[in-house]
Structure formats: C-alpha cells, structure tokens
Amino acid sequence: MTRALENPSRRRVLAAAGSLTMVFAIGPAWPQDETPLNKGKLPGSLEKEPWLDAWIRIDADNRITVFTGKAELGQGIKTALLQVAAEELLVAPARITLVTADTARTPNEGYTAGSHSMQDSGTALRHAAAQVRQILGELAAKRFGIGAPAVTVRDGVFTAPDGRRASYGELLAGQQLHLRCNPAIPVRAPEGHTVAGKPIQRVDIPAKVTGGPAYVQDLRLPNMVHGRVVRPPSPGARLLEVDTAAIVRLPGVLKVVRDGSFLAVIADGEYRAVKAAAALSRAARWDLQYTLPAVPPFTSAAVVLGLPAKPYPILERGTPGAAGRTLEATYSKPFQLHASIGPSCALAQLVNGLYTVWTHSQGVYPLRDALAELLGADKASIRCIHTEGSGCYGHNAADDVAADAALLARTFPGRPVRVQWMREDEHGWEPYGPAMLTSARATLDASGKIVDWQYDVWSPPHNTRPGKAGNLLAATHLEKPFKPDTPTPSPQPEGSGDRNAIPYYVLPNARVVHQFQERAPLRTSALRSLGAYCNVFSIESFMDELAHAANVDPVAFRLRNLADPRAVDVVRNAARKFGWDQYRKTPRRGRGFAFARYKNLAAFCAIALEVEVARETGMVRITRAVAAVDCGEIVNPDGVRNQIEGGIIQSASWTLLERVRFDERQILTRDWAQYPILRFNQVPERLEVHLIDRPGQPFLGTGEASQGPTAAAIANAVADACGLRLRDLPLDRARLRIGR
C-alpha cells in the first residue's frame, strides 16, 4: 500500500523536459511560456499553480487525469469539478479520473474551506482545461493539415472531414503540457454547455449507499493495528502517574505509549484497543485543573465579554451621531460543535523514514507542515493523502487525529496505525465554534431611514488551524509540548469573527469594530461560516427590530436599504415564492425573513420561513422554509440545492438546540444526549430552494451561505409568532416555555 513518495516539483521538471522536446517537434502550435501572462492576477488557484500539467494530464492510452488541491467533504465538490473539466475538455465526466488533495500529487490549494472551492479550483480547472482543449485542437489541425475550424471533436477524439481520426492521447503521445496557463484563451460559452450547469448525479453517492469503501474509516491496510488515545479528563490536566503493568497484559495489546500527558494504546484489534484505552483511563491519575469560567445557564456570552479584546475598526464611514430615534440591542451565540456523525479518523504508517498519512483534513499541505514540526521530520518525508471522512463543517478533529496516528506510527514503525476518536473525544476535544457577542446601535430618522449604524463584535479566534505543530491537540500534551500559534484575525473583506459584520445595506454613516480576542478558555476554530452565523443573526434580527420601530414591513424595509440589484432579486424572489404579501398569521405561528450575501462577496441568500411555537413545551417547529440563492453561474443546480437545504437544517439545529456546556473543570456535553441536534421530528415540513442562475458570471461560494440567514429568519419568525424577541442563541425550549 505504500507508494514511493513522488515529489511534485521533480515530476514537473521531468515533465518539462518532455514538453521541451514537443515544443521543438511541434513548433508554433504551442503558446510560449514567455508570453506576459502575469499582468493581472491569474484566475482562481492558477495564481498559485500556473502550470497546465499540474492540473490536467493525458496519457498516451487516453487516460485523462485531473488534479485538484481541494477535497471532497461531502459537499459534492468532486462532481462539480469533474463537470467543469469535462465541459471544457469535451469529454464525458466518467472519462476523467479526478485526484484530490494529496501532497505528492496535487496542487497546493491550501484549505478546502470558506466556500472557496469553485472560485479557486473550479475557476483554475475551467481555464486550464479550455487551454488544453485549444492546444489539442491545434495539434489535430496540424496533423490533419487543415484549418482548426474544419476539425470536429467528440468524446476525446478529433475527426477530419475526410474521416481521419486522432485521439487526445495520440496527439500528446505521452508528453504533458508543461506550459503556464494563458487565461486569455476563451472558455466555452455557457449557452453551449452540455455538462456544466446540469443536475448531474454525484459520483460518490453509489458507493456510499451500497457499502463501498468510501471513507478513511473504511481503509483496512494489511497488518494494520488500532490505536486509541486516552485524553485528559479536563483541559489543562496533567498526567501524574499511570500503572500500565496490567494494561500491557490485556488481550491484543501491543504497546502502551506515554509521552508527558499524551497517553495511548496500540492493539491488534479495534475493540481490543477500545477496551484497553478504557482500562488505561481508569489506571491513570491526573492533576485536574480548574481552568474554565463558571457560567450560569444562558449566559455563555459572558465568557466572551470577560476576555481581553483588541479593537480592529473595519468600517468607518460618514459622521456618527445623526439625530433621530435610536435603538440598541446585544446578541450572542454560545460555543458550538462541528459534531460530525463519524468521529475523526486517520491512518499513519512509517516505513524507512517516510510517513504516509491518510487523513480527512481540510488542508493536507498545512497538515504536512505541522506534522513535520511535530515529528521533527523533513517535510519531504511526509505524504498526506486526503481520504474522505464524515462531514466536517470546518476545522474539526481531523488534523488532531492525524497527529495522534502519526505519533503512534513513529513508536510503531512498519505497520499502519489506525486511530478513530471515540464520541466523547470528538464532543469533548474538537475545536469549538467560538462563543460570540455583538452589540448593535442604529438611528432612524423621521422617514424611517437608517442614518447611523454602530456595531461591535467580540469574538475569540475562528482560525487555529495547523500549519504549526502547536495547533495539533496532541502536541500540547507531550512531555516537551509545542505552544499553540498566536492567532490573528483574518483581514477583511472575508474576515473571521467579523465575517459579515459589515451589513450589505447602504448605510451613509456607519462604524463597525471587530473586538478580537486572542485567547478563549476553550480551544476554538473555524465552524462553517465563522462569524457570519452570529453577525448575520444579529444584523438581520436588528433589521427586523428597526423595521418594527419604523412601522415598515421587514421585507420592504430591507429592500429600501439595498442597492445591489442581485441582492434585491433574491429578496424579492424569496418573498414571492413564500407568499410574503399574502401571508395570513394564525395563532402560534409567525413568519420571519433574513438576507445576507456571504462574506459580502460570495453567494446571495434570502430566506423566508414560518414557525409554530408551542409555548407550553417551548418547542419550535419550522413549518415551511423558502430560500432564494444567487451563486453566479451554477455548475450543478442539485448540488447547490443540497448545500443550501443542508445549511438551513444545520443552522436550524444550531439555532434551536445547540450549546456546549461546561463547569469550572470539564466539558459536560460529551454525547448526543447532552448535546442534542435536530432530529426528523423538528426538520421543516416543507423546504424549497429557488436558484437564480447567472450564466457567464463568476462562481460564488455557496456552501455556507444559508447559515446566517436561517438563524435570523427563525428568530424573527419566533418574535412574530409569540412576541418574544430572543437575542441569545440558542432559542431553546427552556427559554420559550411559559412558566419555566
């Protein structure tokens, strides 16, 4: 199963030598590397990786391989990227083998995060494939001795009018196109698309519904052993002593590993490892630490307020202090979990000084760098291969478990070590989506116009991803621990805690400040949409409060303050499809609306929904939700729908139910009973997603677009249903029940 490590730069040098021969052989049919391509930015990830053969390789036997540095996280990216490449290469998607994130084989596209994959990788592949097709067409014309327009192409084979044929593989004859991409070469016009823009079925689903090996959890390598790590009972706890004598005698136990407070066991069978880890946990004595703040129920945001903050003003426009009627409100969200259904898993193997790590990390290259530091190994000696895991929704424990597996592989060379976290590990130790607090203040003039806007958002870090060893959980528990990296806020316009803190509305006078908090008492990192979830919840709740104060319909109020016609379109579309103007309120029920453009630069999303609130139980049920989305040119409409639908349901779960609870010593929410998520009885009765396609427009990231609007639409609907304006998440039953 181990393969020789292939060094991408070496591979390209070799490929370059091959293509150099081709340049001489074929001459002017090839565009020259020296053409001034870098006048502007290259599109998408071509900026980082401009070489065509890093993205597309065609072998003499007509095998077409497409490479992406992005990873399938369950969002359907493999299918969408195949569609883009197939459309430009004019072959069926099934003809293409897609290789995803692998430090030995694919471009380094950083993380698969932030709804960037289509913008980065999709755009790069589209341009690279268009150029490959054009070069092939010119080669075919040259071979046939005719003009390019006379050549026809079908499924990877060119045909001359006289019937002569030449396949892509024959034309390249084993050479690869080591040329810098020229983005000026036109891509196919959307009107002629036959693959892109169509609701093609996902390529990964058949295996997933038939028990095919689809996940890293399903990898079973020869001679594989199983590791389990015993985590401390509380953050900051130190391992004082552990009697391992009885543990090493348990059936199947191969090794007990201790390095400082990092404690693990390796066994010949998975359940034997699970049992041995439980026994090891009982045999360990820890110095418990009281590191967590005491937090009364419903006020986890108080934790955030108590932390030192550094203000970063991110918007200062006009003059503050205009006269009128002023409203103020504060909103909050608690610490929340990624809560993947499958606990994180990785395999690692050390053979002859070379590590291979199979991981569902969102960033194989940054993980490789962190592992190199952790293991004291050369980067070139570590290969990280992305292998799909359970959905992650951001920075979950994928990287941490890869570090666990690599550390155990180091102590047990030769054999692949598989580590899967247990449920209590995942709930207890994944990096949480941080608690946040926001404060909004706005002034309305006599006509109901917003003449002043002040907004502050307090937030611990949303990005503590690896790159540095100290960001891997196990590294902080070693005898010689690595320190976590000092987090910094990501700059606008994307931002982190301040993502979407600047409203998309036209505000002549506005000040927005990101109060960045470097440290939180709990480890925090990126959870789907980062700060956008809380900021959009806050802003869009506040917009409803302002509309109410101005005595204007909430949809009309938003439209008054929107200038971008695409924003106006999604708002009108969602309102129309929901039947906003015809809505008749009934007892216990109410409607809510919200809008945001994700990151103020990605997909537009407006949501209208109705809830039913049972005050006697505090239960909120979504009867109907309608979303309208504009994500630029759509590559796979069903994929976009799936992402938006999923985002709405996941955000409804965060919004109605979810909160990490802890006492001064430990995390209390360690399983699904303590940390419930939405079940089938609470998902909407009906859920519609309406897409506004924009052929020819850039791809706009979609995967996180519905997180924020859903939360605000629910809060607004709850307020409409029962008159209770709730500003602290989650809107849970205890808060809504009468006489609680």
Add this chain to the structure above:
Amino acid sequence: MTTYHLRVNGRDHAVDTDPDTPLLYVLRNDLGLNGAKFGCGLGQCGACTVTLAGESVMSCLVPVSVVGNRPVGTVEGLGTTRAPGVLQQAFIAEQAAQCGYCIAGMMMRAQSLLAQNPKPSDAEIRKHMMPNLCRCGTHMRILRAVRRAADALPARGTKT
C-alpha cells in the same frame, strides 16, 4: 476468543472474536463490510444501524455473543452499484446524501419499516426515522427517498 457463526446478508460466516465485541466491529473488521459505521458507540446516533431478524438495531450495542442464529442485514445486502436495490435506487435518485456517513444506517432503519409496512404515511416515516442522526441536514432528501422506495414497492412486498 470464541468462534461465532453468523448469517449476514444471506451468507454464513464463522468469526473468531472476543464475546463482548459489538456486532459493529465484527461486521466492519472481521467481515470487511463498510456499511455500518461507528458513530457514537452509545446507541444514540444510528450510524451503525443494521437489521437483526428484520428489526433495526444499533449494532454498536449488540455483543456478537447474543446474535445467535438471527439473520443480520446490512446495506451491502440491499444491492450493489451495478444492481442497486429499490431503496438504493431511491437514495440515488433523490441524491439523498451529502457526506453520506449516516446514510447506510438510515437505509437500514428505513428497510425495517418498509419490510413491515410497505406503504407508510409520511408521518410514519418521520417517526420511524427519529433515532437516526444526520449532521449535513439531508433529512428532506432522506424522507423523499424513503417515500420513493415505498411508492416503488408492491403493496405487500417485503423485498427491497
């Protein structure tokens, strides 16, 4: 170690394992079946759902020693990518997966419903699927897929 004789998806297997090993680990590691997934080990999420004598059970909670001669069904027994069964066809047609980690468990939960009640109402489907968790929010598609499979089945057929 003890030898256990299991009937899984209509085939007989002999497995040497510790008596307390949950059926889930036997299916995955000894029989090489990927369908049932480890999710929580606590019977709270349903990722490991299989059928045992036609009833859906959480295989993470069933020690191999108590299975006896009751037949075990996993998603592998419903069909293959080349010849998918009715439920599998329905899940593919509805594109009822995102990450898909929960899906095999969902399908086995649905399988036990359709085996006993081939024409369930929408409310019955929702109620029956309650024990299983999905984090991607694919619920609407899962419900549609179960509905589609039920509609495709003969009124009194149990074979899916």
